Amino acid sequence: MAFRMLCDCFASALASIHAHRLRSFLTSLGIIIGVASVIAVVATVQGLTSTIAASFKGLGSNSLTLRSDTSFEEQLQGKQNRLTLSDLDKVRRSIDGISSITPSFSPVGKFGTTVKAGNKTSYSRVIASTPSYQDAYEAYTEAGRFLNATDEESGRNVCVIGETLRENLLLPKNPVGQYVQVNGNWFKVVGLAEPRGEILGISQDDYMIIPFSVGLGLAGNLASQDVGITFNVDRIEQLEEIQSRVTALLRSAHKLKPGQKNDFKVQTSQQLTDSFTQILSSLTVVLVGIVSISLLVGGVGIMNIMLVSVTERTREIGICKALGAPRSHILTQFLIEAVAISSIGGVLGLILGYGLAFVIGALIPGFPAPDIPLWAIVLSLTFSSAVGVLFGILPAAKAADLNVIDALRYE
Known part of the structure; x- marks a missing residue:
């Protein structure tokens, strides 16, 4: 009923x-x-x-990313925290159980600089890093090759460029062998990176990568450079332990007092993902x-x-x-x-x-x-x-x- x-x-x-x-x-x-x-x-x-x-899955479950961290209040005060080459050296010498250490920094401008080829110019990011950058960030090449150990050791002026930079400079579909100029220095293109597309209308392919040793020569003041570091933990069960050891090492190096907030972040790929996910x-x-x-x-x-x-x-x-x-x-x-x-x-x-x-x-x-x-x-x-x-x-x-x-x- x-x-x-x-x-x-x-x-x-x-x-x-x-x-x-x-x-x-x-x-x-x-x-x-x-x-x-x-x-x-x-x-x-x-x-x-x-x-x-x-985009963070490529970092791997056993990787750690180390970067500087400046709070909003500190930025308002004109302060900018940095990870220096000295910090990189301390991590290399003092932390056992890590491998594939990949440092990277922007030697000629944090947000980019002018790159020339012929009569064409483009404002692009220039990244100085080591050959392990390819695997750490899945920056595989579509044409040519990536940077190798010989490039790093001999300080060759070679580079790998992204698809957007190639288009902006009107370089051939296969730009290997072409030359581009940065701050008056000529670089030979040895590879073209696979395209990654855009996020929020911002291209992920507008960059060029040069050897880390060459970047050190381009940088005017090494002390002012902010270095990012990615490395792998040999045994994944030691991930949290090594994360804690790196944190303790850098707190001591930066002379941070007990209770004082870290001026850097050591994060796993999952933590990086969680941070962005929480914000969104x-x-x-x-x-x-x-x-x-x-x-x-x-x-x-x-x-x-x-x-x-x-x-x-x-x-x-x-x-x-x-x-x-x-x-x-x-x-x-x-x-x-x-x-x-x-x-x-x-x-x-x-x-x-x-x-x-x-x-x-x-x-x-x-x-x-x-x-x-x-x-x-x-x-x-x-x-x-x-x-x-x-x-x-x-x-x-x-x-x-x-x-x-x-x-x-x-x-």
């Missing part, structure tokens, strides 16, 4: 929605926009998170919280229209009650109608949001494909239905509590 009553209420609610199609659509518009906004934000950020996580997750929560306000606005719209619907159908409600319809029947019918409107809006918003995420990705060059997790779909549909219940209960209760005599007299 209860199941039949639910079916009757559901059929009556759908009939009412169909009879006022335009009004129902406009009522659910707030829900559609709210859910679409939530889905678009989550899909876009999750796609970006997946791309960033994939916080951003997602804030953005979703902002756009969810439109869901509440949509709920107010549903309550308003349902109150209008109760007023329009007052005589109908009176007749139903006069024929013996229980209060629960009337309450359920109007509540189902409110939930149906909000749920339909949720489904349409889900479709619209997914499409909107793809449009955003298409408009921004190199932006990763959107990724909608299952929890976002379930949460959006559940929340949209909950909005229908929350804002539909008052009109439904008003309809169920109408006096039979007054309802039948209503004009």
